[in-house]
Amino acid sequence: MEIKSIQTKKIYKNIVEQIIFLIREGSLKSGDKLPPERTLAEMLDVSRASLREALSVMEIMGIVDIRPGEGSFVSDLDVLPFISLVLPLLLKEGSFEDDLIEFRRLIEIAGIKLVCKNVDKNSEMLEELKDTIVQMEENLDDAETGARLDIKFHRILFSMGNNIVLVKVLEYLGFILERTVKFNRNSILSKGDSANMLLKHHTDIYDAIVSKDENAATKAMEAHFDFVGSKLL
């Protein structure tokens, strides 16, 4: 006799998948309000408990925003809730900061080539880059603002690669990245006249991109990270 398995998958997973399907399909858009738990549970023909397990998961995944007293809302995929939970576990595994800086160096140097290839498609972002540099010039003394602009500069750079995977990966790392960038700048700025040096690096990178010179851009980025690395030791 042959018996086929009917339905072993947990209910909450089915719910999550169904919601994700609706988001993907377009029936649910960012900002949309989900029905109240009681109603939605009835619609799905499941208990509130199961639904709430699904909602908790989706909250951590960053696809729904649950506001007590108001309701649950579909949100743009926000990676922070998940990352901030997982981060401590990743940090557990030995020296992490060094690897992160190394990885960042790796990916930014590799990515800059991509950026050069796509300059023409991103003229308005080029403007933003220029603006950021100008602002850097005007805020050489303000370490806090400098750090913020530094982060902004690199973020714009990433998006100019026109590669969604690159952007997503760095978005996921962004949270951690920001901390290290700030940390880097702080320990760098404490040593001598580094603010001007960092400004020069960013300017060099910008110029190389404008002239679509891959080699120059790569060299400028390498120089940037060499400098940062040397100051950290």
Add this chain to the structure above:
Amino acid sequence: MEIKSIQTKKIYKNIVEQIIFLIREGSLKSGDKLPPERTLAEMLDVSRASLREALSVMEIMGIVDIRPGEGSFVSDLDVLPFISLVLPLLLKEGSFEDDLIEFRRLIEIAGIKLVCKNVDKNSEMLEELKDTIVQMEENLDDAETGARLDIKFHRILFSMGNNIVLVKVLEYLGFILERTVKFNRNSILSKGDSANMLLKHHTDIYDAIVSKDENAATKAMEAHFDFVGSKLL
């Protein structure tokens, strides 16, 4: 009158954080069995429902493995459950496969330099690489095995970079990566005598690594991806 907020954070989040703390601290290791839900709920002084919300989240995060009738077990951080849920949402955003291949090319070419720098620390992995190539040679006809070995080769390569961030990022992408490798190999192998070509590429990469020749390794890797790319168009 000044009133300070007491406790707004949801219970399930507190539980998750507490468990993660115990894992990070070492009190909970991979494979350890958690107390039964009823017991644990009592220990934490929360309801079973709240505990189960926490457990669901941790299951999706890939840090506990829940087995009906058996119990819940701490597991090594497994990213598959999370990725397989999030993937459809990421896929939503336009053409994805091309970007993925591009990103893979980027990161592997960048990573190979790292690998060269760390050859000496990874002699046993070098052996594994060699073994994999030998097996490739012996299975030139079997496309399925070839794909599996291909994936294995690149996976070993990653870990030889001795960079935990690199490994983790690629682990997170691994699921998708495998599909593209298989996909690539299938559409490549259908055209002419490509199996030998792929074998040669992997051998070249291996040889370059053994002789710690960064430039040769980079060139070999670039050639590999150029070949793959050209066959796909």
Add this chain to the structure above:
DNA sequence: AGTTTATTTTAGTCTAATCAATGAAATTTG
């Protein structure tokens, strides 16, 4: 010993009730 059958443990699910935060409507107040 080896197999089969109860029993127990444990996760999966549901129902129903209460608590707490929010926003809107009704009420009071100036």
Add this chain to the structure above:
DNA sequence: CAAATTTCATTGATTAGACTAAAATAAACT
């Protein structure tokens, strides 16, 4: 009437208790 306040309906947060189903264990029976 307008503004502040109170009340109340809505909605998420949490709990308690019951029952089902799967797996492991113990007991019974060849």
